Amino acid sequence: MRKHKPEEPYENRLPGGNPEWEPFSHFFNREEIPAKTLLLREGEIARKAFYIEKGCLRVWFNREGREITFQFFFEGQGVSSVESFRTNTPSLFNIETIEPSVIHVIAKNDFEHILSHSEAIRRTIEQHTLERLIYYQRLFLSHIKNSPQERYEALLKDHPAILHRVPQHYIASYLGITPVHLSRIRNSLLKRK
């Protein structure tokens, strides 16, 4: 059912997706990383941030022996455990590759060096923080406002590509339900047509 397409075309963007990063590109280390590899472990303090050239990541934590995935990241996105990276506290979650991925890695002190040398990038990061805030706010609201079925339908409508690229049990835990229940929802939607 699910189509795995690591070979689909993509843009090879600069870290940050913007030419303002050009002067600082030497701070980034390009790495090719296999699938299912941890980039950050729950409980560790994040000392690196990542930019995804190719591939996808998921963010998850352990709840009583089970993995709960709550975010996905794809090509062109910058990723870090924001609260850990910026406040030097243990990360609340793991960051892991889903597919084989090409990641640009930057160390925390280099990142701070850039921030203190580029007003433009400082603003970009500030904007990024605001966007993350809004993202989490919406994510939270969608969980208390909408049913799992409504969230699934929204995902289907707004980000159909994710469904074709990410294993369904990750999607289920992202929606806050079990794989069994997601399967039921999909089934009932099929019958309704």
Place this chain on the structure above:
Amino acid sequence: MRKHKPEEPYENRLPGGNPEWEPFSHFFNREEIPAKTLLLREGEIARKAFYIEKGCLRVWFNREGREITFQFFFEGQGVSSVESFRTNTPSLFNIETIEPSVIHVIAKNDFEHILSHSEAIRRTIEQHTLERLIYYQRLFLSHIKNSPQERYEALLKDHPAILHRVPQHYIASYLGITPVHLSRIRNSLLKRK
């Protein structure tokens, strides 16, 4: 059962809770506001931000005719519909007083004026944005990680004052459950002792 204590002592702090705001205090307008008054309406674009000298607010939205409360604010806190205030988009929720309150109000353009004239306050606000991000992240995680009963017990342990000050049906919707279910949880906890 619930004790309403609008007369309890409090600190009369400066807006922002910090002397760096002192030079800009004339931008704030002190207002005494009755209970159950809307400061911002769902769908409106936020053109003001608030600092609470005294009283408390709740943040809620309408879901199919029912009010869902998902945040409380108390003395000493700065409040706005961040995403609306900073991005000029319609607010996703209402901000309303619970008790009679004393609020310092600042207009958006004055706020921006301050930001462009004080590096220290710009940093404070940036820090505030990060804290809000982390707050929403944690709130979201607590909803997918913990049961309503666990969330109630955490609230009981970490913020018992809220429970004595805010009507129980607001608490219930904050926990993501119905007042009936919260009552059941409280009952089962009592029996357990």
Place this chain on the structure above:
DNA sequence: CTGATTTCTTAACAAATGTTATCAGGCACT
């Protein structure tokens, strides 16, 4: 290609939570 592993579906049953309705106490207002 083939066997092993992972992923998805389905069913039966269990647990958690919602819905509706009723009642009782507290509180504000007269």
Place this chain on the structure above:
DNA sequence: AGTGCCTGATAACATTTGTTAAGAAATCAG
């Protein structure tokens, strides 16, 4: 004191979602 409103508790019943287990389908490793 009496009335009405708001709040919280409780019960009976309905619905949603989880759990466990089994098998089918897809994918992966050699």
